[in-house]
Amino acid sequence: MKHTAKIIPCYAADTAGACSALYELGGLTVVHDASGCNSTYATFDEPRWWDKQSMTYISALTELDAILGNDEKLIADTAAAAADQNPRFIAVCGSPMPMMIGVDFDAVAAEIGQRTGIRTVALHTNGMHSYPEGASEALRAAAELFVQPAAQKRPNGVNLLGATPLDFGNLQTVPHIRAWLQEAGFSVVSCFAMGDTPETLAQAAEASVSLVLSECGFAAAEYLYERFGIPYVCGVPYGAAFSAQLAASLRQSAETGAHAYPCALRGTAGKKITVIGEAVSAGSIAAQLSLTGFAANVICPLPHHEEMLGAADSDVFAEDEIESALADMQPDAVIADPFYRFILPNGTRHIELPHYAFSGRCFDKIIPDLTAARFDAWAADL
Amino acid sequence: MQKNLKKPPSVRIADADPECLFLSGLEYNPPARGMWNIVQMGMLIPGAHQIYGCAQGCLRGVILTAAEMNALERLSWISLTEEDMFNGTLEESLIDGTAEIVDRLEQHPPVVLLFLSCMHLFAGCDFDAVIAALSERFPDITFVDCYMTPTMRETLPPVVQTCRQMYLPLQPLPKNPKAVGIIGNDRPTDESSELVQIIRGAGFTLRDLTLCKTYEEYLQLAECSLNITYLPTASGAAELLTERFDTPSLYLPNSFDYDEITAHYQTLCDALGIPCPDFSADIAAADAALDALKQTLGNMPAAIDYTFVSRPFSLAVLLLKHGINVKYLIADTVGEESAAFGWLQQNFPALMILAPANVNMLHHHTDAAEPLLAFGQKAAYYFASDHFVNLILNGGYYGFSGIRAIAALAADACRTPKDRRALLRHKGFGCASCLL
Numbered sequence: 001m002k003h004t005a006k007i008i009p010c011y012a013a014d015t016a017g018a019c020s021a022l023y024e025l026g027g028l029t030v031v032h033d034a035s036g037c038n039s040t041y042a043t044f045d046e047p048r049w050w051d052k053q054s055m056t057y058i059s060a061l062t063e064l065d066a067i068l069g070n071d072e073k074l075i076a077d078t079a080a081a082a083a084d085q086n087p088r089f090i091a092v093c094g095s096p097m098p099m100m101i102g103v104d105f106d107a108v109a110a111e112i113g114q115r116t117g118i119r120t121v122a123l124h125t126n127g128m129h130s131y132p133e134g135a136s137e138a139l140r141a142a143a144e145l146f147v148q149p150a151a152q153k154r155p156n157g158v159n160l161l162g163a164t165p166l167d168f169g170n171l172q173t174v175p176h177i178r179a180w181l182q183e184a185g186f187s188v189v190s191c192f193a194m195g196d197t198p199e200t201l202a203q204a205a206e207a208s209v210s211l212v213l214s215e216c217g218f219a220a221a222e223y224l225y226e227r228f229g230i231p232y233v234c235g236v237p238y239g240a241a242f243s244a245q246l247a248a249s250l251r252q253s254a255e256t257g258a259h260a261y262p263c264a265l266r267g268t269a270g271k272k273i274t275v276i277g278e279a280v281s282a283g284s285i286a287a288q289l290s291l292t293g294f295a296a297n298v299i300c301p302l303p304h305h306e307e308m309l310g311a312a313d314s315d316v317f318a319e320d321e322i323e324s325a326l327a328d329m330q331p332d333a334v335i336a337d338p339f340y341r342f343i344l345p346n347g348t349r350h351i352e353l354p355h356y357a358f359s360g361r362c363f364d365k366i367i368p369d370l371t372a373a374r375f376d377a378w379a380a381d382l
Numbered sequence: 383m384q385k386n387l388k389k390p391p392s393v394r395i396a397d398a399d400p401e402c403l404f405l406s407g408l409e410y411n412p413p414a415r416g417m418w419n420i421v422q423m424g425m426l427i428p429g430a431h432q433i434y435g436c437a438q439g440c441l442r443g444v445i446l447t448a449a450e451m452n453a454l455e456r457l458s459w460i461s462l463t464e465e466d467m468f469n470g471t472l473e474e475s476l477i478d479g480t481a482e483i484v485d486r487l488e489q490h491p492p493v494v495l496l497f498l499s500c501m502h503l504f505a506g507c508d509f510d511a512v513i514a515a516l517s518e519r520f521p522d523i524t525f526v527d528c529y530m531t532p533t534m535r536e537t538l539p540p541v542v543q544t545c546r547q548m549y550l551p552l553q554p555l556p557k558n559p560k561a562v563g564i565i566g567n568d569r570p571t572d573e574s575s576e577l578v579q580i581i582r583g584a585g586f587t588l589r590d591l592t593l594c595k596t597y598e599e600y601l602q603l604a605e606c607s608l609n610i611t612y613l614p615t616a617s618g619a620a621e622l623l624t625e626r627f628d629t630p631s632l633y634l635p636n637s638f639d640y641d642e643i644t645a646h647y648q649t650l651c652d653a654l655g656i657p658c659p660d661f662s663a664d665i666a667a668a669d670a671a672l673d674a675l676k677q678t679l680g681n682m683p684a685a686i687d688y689t690f691v692s693r694p695f696s697l698a699v700l701l702l703k704h705g706i707n708v709k710y711l712i713a714d715t716v717g718e719e720s721a722a723f724g725w726l727q728q729n730f731p732a733l734m735i736l737a738p739a740n741v742n743m744l745h746h747h748t749d750a751a752e753p754l755l756a757f758g759q760k761a762a763y764y765f766a767s768d769h770f771v772n773l774i775l776n777g778g779y780y781g782f783s784g785i786r787a788i789a790a791l792a793a794d795a796c797r798t799p800k801d802r803r804a805l806l807r808h809k810g811f812g813c814a815s816c817l818l
Contacts, residue, residue, distance in 0.1 A: 003460070003461040003463065004458065004459065004460045004461070004479045004482055004483055005458060005459050005461075005483075006458045006483050006486045006487065007454055007455055007458065008454075009442070009445045009446060009449060009454070010438050010441050010442055010445060010459065010461060011438070011442075012442055013437070013438045013439030013442055014438075014439070015439050016439070016442070030408055034500065034532035034533040034535065035532035035535065036439070036440050036443050036530075036532055038409065038410075038411045039411050039443065040439065040440075040442050040443030040446075042411040042413060043411075043413075043415055043443070043446075043809060044442060044443065044446040045442070049413050050413050050803060050807070053744050053745060055741070055744065057408040057409055057410055057741055058408065058409050058411070059408055059409075060406065060407075060408065060409045060739075061533060062533065062535070062536050063533050063534045063535075063536060063537060064536070066500075066504070066533055077406070077407045077408050078408060080388035080389050080407055080408075081388075081389070081407060081408045081741045083388050084387045084388050084389060084741065084742055085741065085742070085744075095437075095439055096436075096437040096439065096440065096462070096499070096500070096501050097500050097501065097504070097533050099464070100467065100500075100501050100504050100505070101504070126437070126464070127437045127438060127439025127440065128437045128438055128439070128461075128462065128463055128464060129438065130438065339449065339454070342454070342455075359446075359449065360446045360449070360450075361446075361450065361807070361817060362446070362449050362450060362816050362817075
């Protein structure tokens with residue numbers, strides 16, 4: 001299938017998602033790649049690279065090793081790095097070339113685990129998909145690695161799932177989501193995976209409900225439900241009205257054990273606003289707008305679960321398709337990353353909301369923190 | 383501590399094997415972004431449009447490089463999927479995707495640099511057929527096959543290959559006996575350098591891609607009767623122009639050895655048929671600048687990294703000969719500097735060489751024990767020094783005047799700290815940046 005773009009960027013790839021998800025967990029993450037994956041990730045997709053070091057490396061695959069299928073070099077080099085750096089776990093993930101030559105990452109991970117005695121997981125990225133796929137698999141793997149059965153539940157305990165800078169590029173947002181939960185009467189049991197250690201993640205089974213902050217957290221949410229019976233709610237507390245609704249959903253889910261998707265709530269009356277972005281974040285913004293008198297919908301060009309979107313939403317992802325969808329929708333305003341400006345219909349108001357997974361560092365200094373009532377101030381002149 | 387490591391990140395030069403300074407292994411990527419990549423190189427051709435056909439993960443880096451340069455409108459892309467690899471539509475996807483993009487551009491560019499990836503090469507993509515089909519469909523555009531193929535870097539690194547391909551659109555022109563080209567650079571050579579002074583002073587026109595403002599000016603590069611290269615990565619470009627236009631070329635590497643520099647100038651003057659000037663005053667000025675640097679620096683240690691100049695070992699020799707306390711070199715190969723390496727091994731056996739991408743360099747910057755003058759961005763990062771000379775690959779400086787300039791910049795860096803984080807995060811030294 002041909003997927004072209006004249007001008008807009010592509011989103012961060014699955015490899016970046018995997019690295020970002022595991023960044024703070026003390027593991028050694030290896031992308032089996034020649035060169036570009038780590039430099040792209042470190043430069044454009046990882047705002048923590050300067051301040052907080054993480055054992056995230058590439059294998060430096062060469063043509064000879066690729067042609068000869070020299071997996072032994074990857075295994076031996078990873079084992080050597082692990083011996084030197086003593087990580088808590090090891091993750092190996094793929095890029096385009098290993099996909100091309102058919103590297104068996106499950107076997108590679110098993111071999112590394114056996115040689116090092118360190119728990120090793122294979123992540124099945126190939127650099128040809130968007131970041132939620134890699135991050136989602138990585139966070140589920142982290143849950144499988146760390147979470148222990150709980151002796152008892154915390155009645156208002158919440159897990160935050162799917163927190164990475166790719167979706168929360170303002171690094172104050174996740175701490176503020178924690179603070180909002182506490183103010184709303186919840187306690188944060190764990191956050192996958194910003195700001196918590198593996199010891200904290202180990203307690204995740206004590207939670208009564210999980211809050212899925214992005215598609216990146218969905219697979220971990222499903223795991224925690226399947227393994228420990230913890231239901232999940234999808235949404236980000238953007239705006240006072242939606243945050244109140246989200247808090248109510250969390251309480252209800254904790255009580256009933258049923259999942260909820262408040263991020264899919266949409267209104268049909270009022271000024272038309274389209275939000276382009278990741279399903280849960282963009283959906284939560286659209287839900288907040290819908291609660292406050294707008295007819296809001298979403299274009300989600302990224303992988304998502306269908307329950308996260310509303311009926312009037314779109315999941316087109318190619319540049320020309322997004323252009324056409326916007327022409328059909330005829331919104332009064334579009335909330336989207338600044339780089340979408342190139343394909344908005346003439347005369348449509350563009351409310352710029354930088355998304356790290358799209359524009360990288362270009363607007364990193366102006367990514368707003370929209371947690372709870374901060375959104376209302378940001379959106380005051382809509 | 384280090385002796386127990388499986389892959390030590392440093393070695394005394396006395397103990398180092400010039401054929402293999404360090405064992406290969408996993409690699410770390412330090413946050414020093416000044417080196418150019420193929421996107422920035424491609425932007426040098428006035429009016430050129432770049433199209434990348436590759437996987438999303440690879441696209442991301444090149445697209446955002448262009449974005450940070452405020453040049454998104456000069457780059458487009460075709461994303462490869464798994465299906466493209468196996469369903470026999472690899473060439474078709476490239477042709478149709480490129481045509482679709484070109485049709486949507488407001489006006490046709492004179493040149494399209496079409497980059498394919500490692501996957502295309504491994505899948506046996508017939509790139510000649512792709513270029514031929516596109517050239518037939520858009521006869522007003524020159525399509526150039528380019529390669530973002532880092533997996534092949536040991537055979538032909540992408541930077542070397544891109545440097546060569548960038549001269550492919552040139553067409554034969556009548557030779558101009560008074561035109562000289564400097565080939566394969568990413569920035570202009572310092573106008574006050576003896577190299578430029580010799581060429582211009584003798585009435586020759588100097589042509590250099592980095593000076594071209596229009597596509598027409600770029601095409602004039604073909605008229606040169608002599609081409610000069612001084613970066614190792616430019617060799618393929620010079621060979622191409624010799625093959626295609628029979629233009630002789632001189633490789634005059636950016637040396638820090640006075641005798642070698644003088645010999646280069648003699649070679650150049652012989653080729654131009656002009657008398658070689660006397661450089662005594664230039665040498666004296668370089669020496670004076672180095673002495674002044676020593677005066678400013680005292681015994682403060684210095685570190686040089688391989689991105690600072692094309693010949694870091696030779697620079698170390700020059701500085702050490704002038705009493706400057708070079709204690710560290712950050713480099714993973716010796717390259718064409720075996721003589722300088724041998725001299726250092728003999729005379730300064732305690733000099734430490736550090737591996738720039740070794741995983742055990744991850745926390746090196748937090749252990750920086752002493753104040754240090756850093757020559758280059760990676761040295762500044764790894765030694766956490768705000769006193770650094772911010773240049774990439776000689777920064778256009780050359781010869782005795784280049785030594786003088788670098789010494790002056792170093793003395794200034796010694797006196798005045800820089801905003802390390804802001805300067806090191808800037809992708810592509812000297813490029814426009816939306817981060818500034």
